[in-house]
Amino acid sequence: xxxxxxxxxxxxxxxxxxxxxxxxxxxxxxxxxxxxxxxxxxxxxxxxxxxxxxxxxxxxxxxxxxxxxxxxxxxxxxxxxxxxxxxxxxxxxxxxxxxxxxxxxxxxxxxxxxxxxxxxxxxxxxxxxxxxxxxxxxxxxxxxxxxxxxxxxxxxxxxxxxxxxxxxxxxxxxxxxxxxxxxxxxxxxxxxxxxxxxxxxxxxxxxxxxxxxxxxxxxxxxxxxxxxxxxxxxxxxxxxxxxxxxxxxxxxxxxxxxxxxxxxxxxxxxxxxxxxxxxxxxxxxxxxxxxxxxxxxxxxxxxxxxxxxxxxxxxxxxxxxxxxxxxxxxxxxxxxxxxxxxxxxxxxxxxxxxxxxxxxxxxxxxxxxxxxxxxxxxxxxxxxxxxxxxxxxxxxxxxxxxxxxxxxxxxxxxxxxxxxxxxxxxxxxxxxxxxxxxxxxxxxxxxxxxxxxxxxxxxxxxxxxxxxxxxxxxxxxxxxxxxxxxxxxxxxxxxxxxxxxxxxxxxxxxxxxxxxxxxxxxxxxxxxxxxxxxxxxxxxxxxxxxxxxxxxxxxxxxxxxxxxxxxxxxxxxxxxxxxxxxxxxxxxxxxxxxxxxxxxx
Numbered sequence: 001x002x003x004x005x006x007x008x009x010x011x012x013x014x015x016x017x018x019x020x021x022x023x024x025x026x027x028x029x030x031x032x033x034x035x036x037x038x039x040x041x042x043x044x045x046x047x048x049x050x051x052x053x054x055x056x057x058x059x060x061x062x063x064x065x066x067x068x069x070x071x072x073x074x075x076x077x078x079x080x081x082x083x084x085x086x087x088x089x090x091x092x093x094x095x096x097x098x099x100x101x102x103x104x105x106x107x108x109x110x111x112x113x114x115x116x117x118x119x120x121x122x123x124x125x126x127x128x129x130x131x132x133x134x135x136x137x138x139x140x141x142x143x144x145x146x147x148x149x150x151x152x153x154x155x156x157x158x159x160x161x162x163x164x165x166x167x168x169x170x171x172x173x174x175x176x177x178x179x180x181x182x183x184x185x186x187x188x189x190x191x192x193x194x195x196x197x198x199x200x201x202x203x204x205x206x207x208x209x210x211x212x213x214x215x216x217x218x219x220x221x222x223x224x225x226x227x228x229x230x231x232x233x234x235x236x237x238x239x240x241x242x243x244x245x246x247x248x249x250x251x252x253x254x255x256x257x258x259x260x261x262x263x264x265x266x267x268x269x270x271x272x273x274x275x276x277x278x279x280x281x282x283x284x285x286x287x288x289x290x291x292x293x294x295x296x297x298x299x300x301x302x303x304x305x306x307x308x309x310x311x312x313x314x315x316x317x318x319x320x321x322x323x324x325x326x327x328x329x330x331x332x333x334x335x336x337x338x339x340x341x342x343x344x345x346x347x348x349x350x351x352x353x354x355x356x357x358x359x360x361x362x363x364x365x366x367x368x369x370x371x372x373x374x375x376x377x378x379x380x381x382x383x384x385x386x387x388x389x390x391x392x393x394x395x396x397x398x399x400x401x402x403x404x405x406x407x408x409x410x411x412x413x414x415x416x417x418x419x420x421x422x423x424x425x426x427x428x429x430x431x432x433x434x435x436x437x438x439x440x441x442x443x444x445x446x447x448x449x450x451x452x453x454x455x456x457x458x459x460x461x462x463x464x465x466x467x468x469x470x471x472x473x474x475x476x477x478x479x480x481x482x483x484x485x486x487x488x489x490x491x492x493x494x495x496x497x498x499x500x501x502x503x504x505x506x507x508x509x510x511x512x513x514x515x516x517x518x519x520x521x522x523x524x525x526x527x528x529x530x531x532x533x534x535x536x537x538x539x540x541x542x543x544x545x546x547x548x549x550x551x552x553x554x555x556x557x558x559x560x561x562x563x564x565x566x567x568x569x570x571x572x573x574x575x576x577x578x579x580x581x582x583x584x585x586x587x588x589x590x591x592x593x594x595x596x597x598x599x600x601x
Contacts, residue, residue, distance in 0.1 A: 089385045091422045098381035103414035134271035134336040142263040144237045148252040150211040152177030157248040168238040184227035239263045269321040280342040289338035356397050361412045372418050374409040385428040449506040450552035457501040458554045467493040475584035480530040487525035516543035538572040548600045560598040
């Protein structure tokens with residue numbers, strides 16, 4: 001009987017042991033998995049609709065629930081899919097993300113304790129209201145001309161009246177051209193004698209491409225064996241027709257304007273300020289205005305430009321504000337009545353008031369501290385990165401000597417959440433101050449870690465370059481579908497780079513470039529418009545160039561090439577494995593536009 005009881009007790013203990021083991025195993029497995037190399041967590045995805053949590057210092061860490069970062073042990077934060085924006089100093093957030101961050105703001109020049117403007121009675125701040133009139137005008141930066149690409153007679157004209165809306169890529173005219181007839185006949189002749197005269201066919205094709213005739217059209221000419229005498233012209237820009245210069249049946253020369261057009265999405269507000277009031281008007285002043293065309297409705301804007309010249313006859317100078325007009329409610333030519341609120345801060349006559357803000361608004365980073373300023377009159381919550389210099393600190397407030405002005409609305413609560421979102425979106429932030437728009441600004445700022453970089457890391461960087469060149473070729477071919485696929489492969493190759501091979505400053509520099517390439521690569525992958533992909537490719541290319549300059553490669557020599565006409569004549573760079581120019585920003589439109597700017601060995 002004792003033996004039987006012993007068996008029962010032993011069996012019972014065995015069952016308990018197995019149960020405990022079954023419970024402990026998943027816990028141990030989870031703990032072990034959390035200690036794995038953080039590179040294995042890069043690129044984790046979640047199902048649609050799930051909230052993703054990430055680390056503000058290591059954005060490659062992503063998981064579907066709250067927790068801590070396995071690298072730095074900081075609390076994970078919700079990933080904010082910030083709204084796309086080309087200016088890296090401004091973070092645009094969704095309304096849901098801004099609400100989650102519980103953002104509070106303070107108007108500079110007000111009472112830090114109550115967030116209210118100091119009134120004139122205590123002799124510390126004087127508000128001046130200046131009455132002005134004005135008109136609405138088009139933003140001159142959007143006005144463009146549509147030109148003919150070759151000489152001929154306009155057979156048909158789709159643009160028939162001023163005020164007509166034209167979309168980019170729309171067929172706008174058909175041109176009959178004897179020059180086109182002759183050039184296409186030359187092409188057919190060159191095809192016949194190409195074996196005898198080297199380069200004759202290429203020269204004939206290039207002549208047609210200079211008139212923006214596509215490669216497909218060239219192949220149609222060759223396939224049909226017949227010259228063509230008419231060609232379609234497609235709109236290079238979108239907008240409303242402002243001035244129609246030619247009509248059907250008119251003769252047109254190469255480069256001659258068919259019409260000019262402009263966009264009404266963003267308008268200029270031009271106000272007249274009398275000479276006696278100019279001293280009180282500054283950039284950033286708020287202006288509230290109305291228009292007789294829309295009664296009982298007030299609009300708000302900020303002064304962005306003050307004309308340095310005075311009209312000697314009216315004794316006025318014009319000031320300009322800008323406003324978004326997405327619903328086309330406002331129209332150029334409307335009359336305006338406005339009130340500019342100008343603020344002058346004084347302690348006593350002749351003495352300026354220091355700009356004082358709460359300490360909670362300041363992200364302390366040493367000599368260069370950071371605040372975030374709410375962008376006024378923006379459609380979605382937008383916050384601008386500002387570096388400030390700190391003067392005296394007194395209690396809960398600090399004096400700012402430069403970086404912000406009276407009237408700015410600084411973030412006093414939620415600044416860390418904004419900064420974390422900016423870091424994830426590759427915007428300016430405390431940890432990322434090297435984001436650049438103009439390539440010239442960063443040309444001499446790339447550090448050199450090549451001598452200390454391991455060959456293994458360079459091999460991995462070479463693989464990233466291979467994927468990058470595939471993306472570049474897809475844009476050369478103006479193929480947005482292939483560009484999205486290539487961007488996905490590029491992101492995968494970036495994830496495979498072992499950042500543990502770098503130490504110290506080199507590691508931090510790679511993190512900055514890694515974040516930039518990942519952010520802009522994702523935008524290229526998700527974009528369907530090739531022009532948006534090309535816009536993001538510019539930023540991606542700069543991060544890629546910085547990486548190759550800083551760390552070097554093992555494989556071969558690469559070429560940094562530059563097109564001065566890309567991005568509306570602002571210019572853009574890219575990397576190529578060969579010296580021949582094949583422009584990813586224009587494709588067939590201007591395939592050979594560009595030059596070799598630098599060799600990377």
